[in-house]
Structures are given as structure tokens and as C-alpha cells.
Amino acid sequence: MRSQTRSTTTILVKELVRLLADRGKTVFYCSHMMDVVERVCDRIAILAEGRVVADGSFAELKARSAGGGSLERVFVELTRGSDAGARAQAVLDAIQDAIPAAR
Secondary structure, eight states: OHHHHHHHHHHHHHHHHHHHHTOOOOOOOSSSOHHHHHHOOSSEEEEEEEEEEEEEHHHHHHHSSSSOHHHHHHHHHHHHHHHHHHHHHHHHHHHHHGGGGOO
16 A cells, blocks of 8 residues: 555655746756656756756757657766666675675
8 A cells, every 4th residue: 555655745746846847837857767757857957076067858868869769868968877777886896796696
């Protein structure tokens, strides 16, 4: 039942944000869930290391990005996060070094 309540609450929050924006209200929505941001936000600011590296509609940000596609791809490109695979491998290596049973 908890999972159903969380899902219902999540949907409610998304709808509330969209309704407020549709009524001309400014909603400052901060999230790492790019698929949600892509759907509910009219204007998006992408921050990297405390600085705004991009600002505009999803279509504008997508046009500025060579990777295009989803907001997640745009985010990775604009924040130079394309080495995420290498960083994930480094984290895994560190875990395996610290916990031999994790190998």
C-alpha cells in the first residue's frame, strides 16, 4: 500500500506543479529526475559546480546540444558528465577494494 501512496503523491505533485505553471505562477522545481523536469517545466536552468551552464526551454537546450534526445543526455553533455561510466567503474573498484566479498 505504501508504494501506491507514494505513486499517487508523486502524480499529485506533478499535476500541481503543472497547474500552477499553467496559471502563470512561477514554480521553482529542483530535481535530478530529468524525465520529470522535461515534462513539467517550461524553462530549465542546468547547474554544474554551482554555476548556471544552460538556461531555456527544453527545445532550446536540446538544440544547443550535439547529443540531443532526452534532457538527461543534454544534461550529461552540458555538465561534461559523459565520463559517468568511468566514474562508476572507479566507485565499483573502490568498493571492491574496501570490501573483498564484493568481488
